[in-house]
Amino acid sequence: MEENNLEQKNQNSNRAGLFFILFLIVLFLFLISIWYWWQKTTKTIKEKRFEPIFVSPTTILPSPTPIVKEETSDDRTTEIEKDLEDLDLLDLNQEFKEIDQDLDSL
């Protein structure tokens, strides 16, 4: 009688364990499906967000590479020399002309 009871108990505990494992598997599959659904939804949203929009012909879009070709050619010595020659330091005495005229009339 006691042996039967013990056997019954063992069978019950085995079944509970089996159910627990099955529950975990179901839970795992459920989570996986939620994750999959989430990924799919967010991907669609992202794709929709970056759909090409109408751009008026006057709009200037920023270039992905801000490096302009002009930057490469401004360091030739001939051009630099020209800019250096164009630097004017002004004639200091000429700038004092008005003051000097006033002083003379004192």
Add this chain to the structure above:
Amino acid sequence: MFQKFHMKKRITLFVIAGLILAINSFALNTPYPSGEKGMLERIRERSNVFEREFQKNRVEIKKIIEQNQVEFRNLLKNKREELKNKIEQLRERLRAQLKERIKNEAKREIVERVYQRINELNERMTNHYLNVLEKLEKILERIESRTAKAKLNNLDTIKVEAAIEEAKTAIFKAKEGLKTQAEKVYQPPEITSETTLKTKIGLLRKQLHDDLKSVEKLVKEARETVRKSLVLLAQINKVNEIEVLENTSVPEPTS
């Protein structure tokens, strides 16, 4: 078994900590892209710099130069604003003295006008010299860029590099001199009598002239050092024909 697991865990942690430290020390040794670094300094100890990186650095350097120039201008502007009140007080004092001691109204007006012109001329000329120095800084950047290209192409640039350093120092000195000049307030002379009026105002004029002449000398020296570096650069054979290599390498296909 348990001890072995702990040992492995400790080793892993040690390796991770070591990696973090190594990355940090590498980051510390990497040159910080600050405003003080010109192109030559950036390419130093580099055997190869491709066009894209080179141009990126140039854009960055130009931006830093402009930022520094704006900061310097703002500094002078703020200082001048502070001085305006002081100059106005001195003008009032001069006006009072003139009214009290000089009977000739025309002469009083002339002296007042000369004093005003002296302060205005100081501001105008220091602004002009600052413009020149800013242009010289930009020109020097272009010289440095071409020198860096020559250096990357294994040409001898030692003399030009030395001249560029000299020019940088000269521009710095000129800017310091200019700052001192821009912050100057010219004190009007003590008015005692009509007979000494011309001499005293004449002395004030001479003082401004001498001061501006000193700044002009510094600016001229800066221009000459920039010119010198340009002349040395132009002496390098076919220096205008060389460019930085374009990165044409394509990623190797993975098997």
